[in-house]
Amino acid sequence: GDSVTQMEGPVTLSEEAFLTINCTYTATGYPSLFWYVQYPGEGLQLLLKATKADDKGSNKGFEATYRKETTSFHLEKGSVQVSDSAVYFCALEYYGGSQGNLIFGKGTKLSVKP
């Protein structure tokens, strides 16, 4: 069945460092892909999304490119800030018997030190 695998955390970086969080997926067809972010004590928020191969989603300095050939959707940011400390979830839109539901990865916790 469809699934999402993302790198395990926690990831600890210094402020202004480069961030990559890897995400790969298994799916039949061509799902939409998402990154959600969960700040401490809050619910998940949509960070960015992409719907087809080679689409690049971007928001708040974060980017991810839908790579069909490698079934990947890695999250990147050129210079992280302390305020980026959160848990990041990769997700795909599942079309099985329930169109539009999401399958989430297990989440990657990011801590950014000043």
Added chain:
Amino acid sequence: DADVTQTPRNRITKTGKRIMLECSQTKGHDRMYWYRQDPGLGLRLIYYSFDVKDINKGEISDGYSVSRQAQAKFSLSLESAIPNQTALYFCATSDLDGGIRTQYFGPGTRLLVL
């Protein structure tokens, strides 16, 4: 974004008790969801509803029931709580945004079953 509220935000209960978690939204979104989040497991779907008369089981529905009282309200019940239902519970809504179904999450209910 959808205004999704959850009550209570925190709840402690004892094994065998019946409890209800409530969710309401003010944006008129058609679909609503209940997830649970456990450390290292990401989010797992419990139930989802496409409208008031369309309710579906998710990945882990055993031990839970739901009620969609109105388009804006979706309640989750634990008929007889057990300790392994201790988790963080999220309600979400979804709507089409630029042709992509995007989910919006509430702040979560932290449940402890003793």
